[in-house]
Amino acid sequence: MAPALAVGALTLAVRPPAQGRSSGVRLDLPGACLLAVALACLVRTLVEIPETGWTAATALGLAAVAATGGAFAWHERRATSPLVPSSVLxxxxxxxxxxxxxxxxxxxxxxxxxxxxxxxxxxxxxxxxxxxxxxxxxxxxxxxxxxxxxxxxxxxxxxxxxxxxxxxxxxxxxxxxxxxxxxxxxxxxxxxxxxxxxxxxxxxxxxxxxxxxxxxxxxxxxxxxxxxxxxxxxxxxxxxxxxxxxxxxxxxxxxxxxxxxxxxxxxxxxxxxxxxxxxxxxxxxxxxxxxxxxxxxxxxxxx
Missing domain, CATH: 1.20.1250.20 (MFS general substrate transporter like domains)
Structure with a gap:
């Protein structure tokens, strides 16, 4: 395990020289985080509903899904390099x-x-x-x-x-x-x-x-x-x-x-x-x- 981690760290640390012009496309970290939170809240709420029933916690979970999902859609429409390009959808x-x-x-x-x-x-x-x-x-x-x-x-x-x-x-x-x-x-x-x-x-x-x-x-x-x-x-x-x-x-x-x-x-x-x-x-x-x-x-x- 240790040799593999060392090789991985060296690979990430040593960067090859840039070739040509950058495409300008960057990873959409805010979009990825919003999508991950929305999916995590959805899965968590679905699992909790049978055990706790319709409680304030489950309602809050569904509200979090709606809020983060809406925020993700809003962000993707305005991001320069969106996680999900509109041309694909x-x-x-x-x-x-x-x-x-x-x-x-x-x-x-x-x-x-x-x-x-x-x-x-x-x-x-x-x-x-x-x-x-x-x-x-x-x-x-x-x-x-x-x-x-x-x-x-x-x-x-x-x-x-x-x-x-x-x-x-x-x-x-x-x-x-x-x-x-x-x-x-x-x-x-x-x-x-x-x-x-x-x-x-x-x-x-x-x-x-x-x-x-x-x-x-x-x-x-x-x-x-x-x-x-x-x-x-x-x-x-x-x-x-x-x-x-x-x-x-x-x-x-x-x-x-x-x-x-x-x-x-x-x-x-x-x-x-x-x-x-x-x-x-x-x-x-x-x-x-x-x-x-x-x-x-x-x-x-x-x-």
Whole structure:
């Protein structure tokens, strides 16, 4: 660890000589801080609502989200080098892809959060047994990437994105219908469908960012894609936590200890997963703004 830190410190300390003229683009630190505070307040409030209810603290948290979010939007409109350039968001194609990625990652990771506890707490499977049942998700995501490339050529961005979000919603709905003693193939089948849907969405989102962002904003669009893929899971897990606690049977959320009872968790799992499936369905709406099969793909140009 110490040698790695030393090398990193030397790398930061030694700066190469400036070459050419500076572009004048600077990191928007105030915008980054406002966005981070808004997201932190939102996640914190979503997690606290089930435990404390609607109190002054939760109301203050929502007010903080609104205030910092509004301040971020106001700052971005006036900043010389905004964190999110307006030219990127003015592209309906890129903005729609980012919205789809947030919804898809939120619904998937929220479902994985719930599914992990279902496998280990309700079905009493050990981590190895749980991992083997979830393995089809990873396999499908890897094998689905080249298949999705073919689908993009045949169906276009719009058709592939809609199909991916539909599969994602279907997988979550199937997971919500599992009983207290489901067969292993049924569990693995749910995760297989989830992996196929998310793979299609990821490939489509990446294709949009690569081919439909202008040369000047390609780096920003790629950064926004990664941001969407980090914000979505955080919101999905926070929403899943809130929904699970709110839908737990009254007086039976925790049993005799700090953990959920199997009956309480099984009862709360279905409504929470159905809500996450609805997020996937809503996330498919921006796909209608993506180009169809006949639209040409132009690398490095904004559509």
């Amino acid at each position: 003015r592209s309906a194609t890129v903005a729609s892809a980012l919205g789809i990625l947030v919804a898809a990652s939120a619904s998937l990771f929220g479902a994985l959060f719930v599914g992990t506890y279902f496998l280990q707490d309700v079905l009493a499977l050990d981590p190895l047994q749980s991992g083997l049942r979830v393995l089809p998700l990873a396999v499908t995501m890897v094998l689905g990437a080249p298949v999705c490339a073919v689908l993009l050529r045949r169906w276009g961005l719009r058709g592939t994105a809609v199909a991916g979000m539909a599969l994602l919603a279907l997988g979550i709905l199937l997971l919500s219908q599992l009983g207290r003693a489901p067969a292993s193939p049924a569990i693995s089948g749910c995760f297989l469908v989830l992996g196929a849907g998310f793979s299609a969405v990821m490939v489509t989102g990446t294709a949009v960012v690569v081919h439909h962002a202008s040369v000047d904003t390609a780096g920003v669009a790629g950064g926004l894609q990664q941001t969407a893929m980090n914000v979505g899971p955080a919101l999905g897990v926070a929403a899943a936590t809130m929904l699970m606690t709110l839908t737990a049977p009254a007086g039976r959320p925790y049993g005799d200890g700090p953990h959920w009872t199997a009956d309480a968790f099984a009862s709360a799992m279905g409504p929470a997963l159905m809500a996450l499936a609805a997020v996937a369905v809503i996330g498919a709406l921006p796909a209608a703004r993506l180009p169809g099969r006949t639209a040409p793909v132009l690398h490095g140009h904004q559509r």
